[in-house]
Amino acid sequence: MAKYIGLMSGTSMDGVDAVLCDITADKCQTLHAVSISYPANLLSLLHSLCTPSTNELNAMATADRLVAESFAQAVSVLLSETQLSSSDITAIGSHGQTIRHFPQGVELHNDVEQKGFTCQIGDTNTLAVLTNIDVVADFRRKDIALGGQGAPLVPAYHNAIFAHDTQPRVLVNIGGIANISVLAAKQNTIAPLGYDTGPGNTLMDAWVKLHLNKPYDDKGQWANTGVVSDDLLTKLLSDSYFHQTAPKSTGREYFNIAWLTSYLDTLASSQASTLPPQDVQATLLALTATSIADEINKQKMPKGAQVIVCGGGAFNPMLMQRIANLLPSYQVSDSHSINIHPQHVEGAAFAWLAFAHNNNIPGNVPAVTGASREAVLGIFCPAN
Secondary structure, three states: OEEEEEEEEOOOOOOEEEEEEEEEOOEEEEEEEEEEOOOHHHHHHHHHHOOOOOOHHHHHHHHHHHHHHHHHHHHHHHHHHHOOOHHHOOEEEEEEEEEEEEOOOOOOOOOOOOOOEEEEEOOHHHHHHHHOOOEEEOOOHHHHHOOOOOOOOHHHHHHHHHOOOOOOEEEEEEOOEEEEEEEOOHHHOOOOEEEEEEEOOHHHHHHHHHHHOOOOOHHHHHHHOOOOOHHHHHHHHOOHHHHOOOOOOOOOOOOOHHHHHHHHHHHHOOOOOOOOHHHHHHHHHHHHHHHHHHHHHHOOOOOOOEEEEEOHHHHOHHHHHHHHHHOOOOEEEEHHHHOOOOOOHHHHHHHHHHHHHHOOOOOOOHHHHOOOOOOOOOEEEOOO
C-alpha cells in the first residue's frame, strides 16, 4: 500500500480537509484526517473572487499562493499528528479551491468564441515546495478539454472503492452543491452514473449569513423553526436546471442569492405579504432534499437499496430526515455505514485520484461528465 494525502476545500469554503489514505488498486483506507479554517482575510478574498469584480487577476494570483499555503499548513498538521514525515507520503492529490465553474462558458460580448472552463486555485508549485511532497492537481480541466463538464469527478472513486459486490447503491455528496453517484453491483461491471442534482448547502448558508450573520444553519435548527412554502418550493423546482438531462454540473455561480431573490420577487408580486426568513430557510432545505430525492427516485433502484450520504449535509439532521422521508423504500444513512467519516469522503477521493494519476488509471467517467473519452486526470508537480 502507498500513502497519499487528499486535500479538499469545497464550494462552501468552510475549511480545508486533509485526508491521509493507504491505497491499493482495490482499497482506499482512511488513516487520519484534519480540518483547518482559512484565515478570515483569505476567506473574504475567496468569496469576492466568486463574483465578477475589479482587479480580479491580481486578486486571484495572490489568493492562488495563499490557498496553497493554507493547504500546506493542513498537511503539516496532519503529518505532525500522525508522526509521519514528507518522505512517507507518495503524493498529495489537491483539488484546489474552486472560484469559477462555467462548463458551458460565458458570453464576453466582444466576438470571442465562448468556451467552457473551470478554475481551481492553490498553486501546485508552492504546495510542493512547502510540503516537500510531490503534488498532483488540476484534475478537472482535461475533462473539460475533452468536452466534459469537469464534474463530478467522485463517481470513479466511489465506484472503485464503494460499489457493493451484489447490490446497487447510491452515494450522495452534499457540499455546497449536491451530487449523486449511482453504483451498479460490482458483478454487473456497469459504469457508474452521476451528476450534480442542484444546491446542497450553498443557498442555506448564504441565506443564514444574510439574516443571522452565521456561516451555516447549525443542524438545521433555524430551518426547523420555519414552515415550508409550497408555492416557493414549486417555483424553485421549476427552474430549468432541475429538468436538464445529465451530464450536468453546476455551482454557486448559478445557485446564489441573486437566483433565489429572482424567485422570491416573483412570488411576492403574487402574494399579499412576504415570507418570513425562517420559512425561506425551511423551503431551501426542502429544495435540497427534494431535488436529491427526485433524482434518486428516477433511478428505479430495488426496494431496500442503500442511499449513503456524505459531505457537510450529513451533519444536518433536519435535512437527513427530510431526505429519508422522501425515500421511504430506501435505506438512508450517512457514510459511517461504509466505514468512512462523511467529512472525509471527498478528501479521500482526491487522494485516490492522485493514486490513479500515478498508476495510469482513468479518473473520469464519460457517461458522468460528458467527456468524449476516459482520461488520466491531473498535472504532476514534483517536489524537487
